[in-house]
Amino acid sequence: MGTVTIGVSIAVPEPHGSQLQERRAGFGDPAAHGIPTHVTLLPPTEVEARSLPSVEDHLEAVAAAGRNFAMRLAGTGTFRPLSPVVFVQVVEGAEACTWLQKQVRDESGPVARELQFPYHPHVTVAHGIAEEAMDRAYSELAGYEAAWPCTGFALYEQGADGIWRKLREFPFGGPAVPAQGPDRSKRGRQPAR
Numbered sequence: 395m396g397t398v399t400i401g402v403s404i405a406v407p408e409p410h411g412s413q414l415q416e417r418r419a420g421f422g423d424p425a426a427h428g429i430p431t432h433v434t435l436l437p438p439t440e441v442e443a444r445s446l447p448s449v450e451d452h453l454e455a456v457a458a459a460g461r462n463f464a465m466r467l468a469g470t471g472t473f474r475p476l477s478p479v480v481f482v483q484v485v486e487g488a489e490a491c492t493w494l495q496k497q498v499r500d501e502s503g504p505v506a507r508e509l510q511f512p513y514h515p516h517v518t519v520a521h522g523i524a525e526e527a528m529d530r531a532y533s534e535l536a537g538y539e540a541a542w543p544c545t546g547f548a549l550y551e552q553g554a555d556g557i558w559r560k561l562r563e564f565p566f567g568g569p570a571v572p573a574q575g576p577d578r579s580k581r582g583r584q585p586a587r
Contacts, residue, residue, distance in 0.1 A: 398443045399552040400505075400561075402498050404465070404491065406517060410540040412420065414482065414519055421520045421531045428557040433465075433484060433515050435495040435547055448504045450549065450562060456497040457546055457564035463490040467517060470532045478523075480531040481516035482538055491515035494547065514555040530560055540569035 400520035406414060411431040441449060466486035473479040484491060495513055499506055520531035546565035550558045 396443055397440050398446070399438050399440050400436070400446075400449065401434065401438050401550045401552070401558065402436035402505075402547060403430075403434050403550065404544055404547045405560075406431040406433070406467075406540070407542050409469075409542055410542070414517060414538075416533070417535065418519050421527045422523050423520050423527075425521065425556075426557075428514075429518075430558060430560070431517060431551070433491055433517055436498045436505055436507075438508070438552060439507055441505065446561075448580075452500075452503045452505070453498065453547075453549055453562075453564050457493065457566055459497070460490075460494060460546070460566040462543050462545050463487050465533065465544040468539045469517065470519070470535050470538070472528070472532055473511075473514075474528065477511065477530065478521060480520040480528050480534055480535075480582065481517055481518050484515040484517070486541070487544060488515045490544070497541055517533070 397461065405411060414431045415426055415429075418431075464486050467482045468485045469483050471481050471483045473481070492513060492515065495515075499509075519535055520528050546563055548563045549561045551561050552558050
């Protein structure tokens, strides 16, 4: 069955998600439309396709232990020069995101892994583009603000076309809910061939 590349994240809801995605595209980031606007809990991770059911079981347990919390974004930050990223800052909800990502990556779980950099919850708005465009993203979104109640997270898979698609949603304190709408994987738990 091979391997698949997965990620776990908190989606930035509408209308904020589309607004930031369009801004990211406007700064010239070619990945903008292939990556739903999100706060990462598990970065891109390669797993055996046959392990997806155990990954979903693990995520369901993490979500069952989680509780809704307030998320608020405000202002910009950057990881430059260490990494070519400009982001919108998570100014409320960061502690809950940090707890969640630790549970997702738990060393006894199916997606245990070390991170390349210390965990810092954020929403990427520019990555790996020209310095001038990164500067523009940093300044133009400096006054950006958005807030919403975070009620869960989702599992995504990166397709062979580079586009990330939602596989399942995991609401806090409840069972997993299949993804809805056009981004739903038609394969369910089966890997791409």
